[in-house]
Amino acid sequence: MSRELIYNAFLHLTPNHHSHGYWRTAEGDVQRGYSKLQPYVDVVTTLERGRIDNLFIADVVGVYDLEFGDGDATIRAGSQFPEPDPVSIVSALGLVTEHLGIAVTSNIIQNHPFSFARQLSSLDHFTDGRVGWNIVTSYLKNGFRNFGYEDIVGHDARYEWAQEYIDVAYKLWEHSWEDGAVLHDAATNRFFDPEKIHTIDHVGERYRVQGPHIVEPSPQRTPVLFQAGNSPAGREFAVRNAEVTFLPSATPDAARRDIAVLDALARERGRDPRSLKKIVTLSTVIGATEDEAKRKQAHLHEHIDYAALRAFLSGGSGIDLSSIDPSTTLRELQERSEFGEHVRSSFRAAVDGHGEDVTFADYLRDNAFLPGRFAGTPDQIADEVERWAAAGVDGFNVVPVTTLGWWDEWVDQVVPVLQSRGLAQREYAPGTLRQKLFRNGDALDPTHHAHGVRIGETAATR
Numbered sequence: 001m002s003r004e005l006i007y008n009a010f011l012h013l014t015p016n017h018h019s020h021g022y023w024r025t026a027e028g029d030v031q032r033g034y035s036k037l038q039p040y041v042d043v044v045t046t047l048e049r050g051r052i053d054n055l056f057i058a059d060v061v062g063v064y065d066l067e068f069g070d071g072d073a074t075i076r077a078g079s080q081f082p083e084p085d086p087v088s089i090v091s092a093l094g095l096v097t098e099h100l101g102i103a104v105t106s107n108i109i110q111n112h113p114f115s116f117a118r119q120l121s122s123l124d125h126f127t128d129g130r131v132g133w134n135i136v137t138s139y140l141k142n143g144f145r146n147f148g149y150e151d152i153v154g155h156d157a158r159y160e161w162a163q164e165y166i167d168v169a170y171k172l173w174e175h176s177w178e179d180g181a182v183l184h185d186a187a188t189n190r191f192f193d194p195e196k197i198h199t200i201d202h203v204g205e206r207y208r209v210q211g212p213h214i215v216e217p218s219p220q221r222t223p224v225l226f227q228a229g230n231s232p233a234g235r236e237f238a239v240r241n242a243e244v245t246f247l248p249s250a251t252p253d254a255a256r257r258d259i260a261v262l263d264a265l266a267r268e269r270g271r272d273p274r275s276l277k278k279i280v281t282l283s284t285v286i287g288a289t290e291d292e293a294k295r296k297q298a299h300l301h302e303h304i305d306y307a308a309l310r311a312f313l314s315g316g317s318g319i320d321l322s323s324i325d326p327s328t329t330l331r332e333l334q335e336r337s338e339f340g341e342h343v344r345s346s347f348r349a350a351v352d353g354h355g356e357d358v359t360f361a362d363y364l365r366d367n368a369f370l371p372g373r374f375a376g377t378p379d380q381i382a383d384e385v386e387r388w389a390a391a392g393v394d395g396f397n398v399v400p401v402t403t404l405g406w407w408d409e410w411v412d413q414v415v416p417v418l419q420s421r422g423l424a425q426r427e428y429a430p431g432t433l434r435q436k437l438f439r440n441g442d443a444l445d446p447t448h449h450a451h452g453v454r455i456g457e458t459a460a461t462r
Contacts, residue, residue: 004425005385006244006279006395006437008056008103009047011040011403013086015078017058018371019401020312021305023078028303030405035084037092039404044093047100050411051425053437054101054132055093056226056397057086061110062142064315071142074315077308087119094127101433103132103226108161109147110138113168114209120223121173121215129219129432129442134226135241137162140315156233164204166241170450171200173222176213192216200455211455220432220442222450239266240449244277244394244437252391254352255280259392275445277437280388282396285375286409297375300401304370324360331356371399378417385423 015023015031022028033039044055060080063071074081086104093102104123106116124131137158138144144152153161181196200211228246229238238245239262249255255278263273285300287293314321324333330351374384385396400406418424429435432442444450 005389005393005423006054006277007052007424008054008244008279008395008397009043009052009407010056010058010397010399011043012058012080013040013084013089014080014082014403016308017080017403018312018399019300019304020077020079020308020370022300022303022402025299025303027299027405028402031078031402033404035082037089040089040093041096043404043407044097044100044102046407046411048097050407050415051419051428052100052398052411053395053425054103054224054433056103056132056134057089057105058134059083059086059105059107059136060140060143061107061138062140062144062146062315064140064142065311066142066315073307073311077305077311079305079308079312087123090123090131091126094123094130097130099130099428099436101130101132101224101436102127103134103224105134105136107136107138107143108158108165109144109149113165113207114172114211117169117172117213118215120169121213121218124218124220124223125215129434131218131220132224132226132244132433134228135162135166136227142315155231159229159233159237161206162237163240164206167453168200168202168204168207168209170222170453171202171455172209172211172213173217174444174450175453175455176200176211177217179217182216198455202455220434222444224433224437235262235265236269238262239269239271239276242276243434243444243448244279246397247278247280247393249280249393250352252387252393255388255391255393270447271449272445272447275438275447277394278392279395279397280393281399282385282388283371283373283399283401284381284384284410284414285372285401286381286413287375287377290376290380293375293377293380297372300372301370306364309364309370326359326361328360329356330358330360330363333360371401378414381414382417382421382423385418386421389423 013034015034019028023031047055060083063081064074064079065071087106090102090104120131120133141152176198178196181193183190183193197212200209202209225241225243227238227242229235230248245262247255247258249258259278262276262278266273266276285293285297287296310321334351374381376384398410415424419426429439435442
């Protein structure tokens with residue numbers, strides 16, 4: 001291949017990320033170690049041995065089905081519950097790795113932008129420039145109520161909120177400290193040059209932040225920015241802010257269409273489309289033979305807790321899925337006016353992958369939201385990677401069957417085949433995470449929105 005593919009390793013600090021109930025099996029029992037540090041240290045050392053680009057740590061700040069009852073199904077099954085804080089583990093994982101990027105999920109409701117910008121700058125220093133941020137606006141009503149809000153904010157309004165939040169962060173990361181502000185000059189008794197360090201004086205609808213940023217510029221200044229946005233508002237946010245975006249595409253043909261839409265929108269907004277990497281989910285069951293892989297996939301599906309899966313989908317969609325007639329087609333679901341745009345966009349993506357006449361019951365039985373969607377040998381998995389790469393995707397968010405333990409299979413069995421075909425790197429490039437991913441320096445691309453944000457600018461003057 002003429003370009004290198006990105007491989008994100010999906011991780012969730014929780015007993016069951018998407019394999020609801022699989023912890024009850026001998027293979028899934030490893031997830032009982034979710035609250036200990038050493039298992040995650042083992043994961044990242046394995047990932048670095050496999051030359052994986054980035055660890056992607058997911059997170060939620062609420063219970064999925066609390067809106068439709070008492071949360072029993074989620075809590076009983078340990079489905080993305082409990083949720084240790086992912087920021088708390090970054091320094092430890094950075095210490096035991098040298099090259100692996102570490103992207104942490106944090107949403108706009110759980111931390112003030114001044115405090116969060118300080119955290120990420122600190123972690124970028126402590127990891128020598130290997131930190132990323134997955135920007136999320138939160139879709140759980142319980143999450144909003146945990147932070148004092150009466151209810152969830154509307155879909156598009158959450159993106160407006162997120163834009164102000166990240167603009168505050170840009171002002172702190174990119175504009176509060178000029179280049180050359182760090183002196184460490186004993187002869188002139190100046191550790192820093194105060195004339196090159198500025199308050200940001202942000203006044204907006206939700207935030208008033210004076211500044212200055214109280215951490216000196218880190219190796220990347222701004223962490224590498226990840227985001228998944230499938231709705232019109234989400235795509236607008238992606239082309240303005242994201243450097244790596246997750247496509248909803250269920251097929252390579254759908255990926256081609258989704259990439260074309262994003263590239264066209266980026267050009268319209270003055271953004272270089274090459275500065276926005278587009279990646280898709282890849283989740284596999286690995287076998288020495290195809291029959292073995294299929295048997296392992298069947299074993300996984302036989303042990304899924306479907307009550308927990310339904311609770312997970314209900315919380316994520318904001319809809320009590322027990323109210324949906326199982327015979328309803330995906331075509332009807334994507335057009336239901338009572339569903340929010342977030343939900344309708346998910347069903348539109350499902351139509352691409354399954355067909356509009358597939359029923360909701362079949363959709364669940366086919367495990368549309370479960371890991372291990374593709375079962376095959378390492379060579380067959382490499383074939384699948386080539387199909388997606390030919391469609392123009394820049395890489396993959398690799399979702400394991402279990403967060404812990406599974407990665408040895410991927411690194412030992414699949415990575416060598418990918419490397420032999422030129423589909424995965426054999427060695428890390430030098431430098432920060434941004435330099436490794438883009439091969440174009442440590443700074444944000446010149447066409448990125450952050451460069452146009454100005455300190456002292458208020459909402460009224462924009």
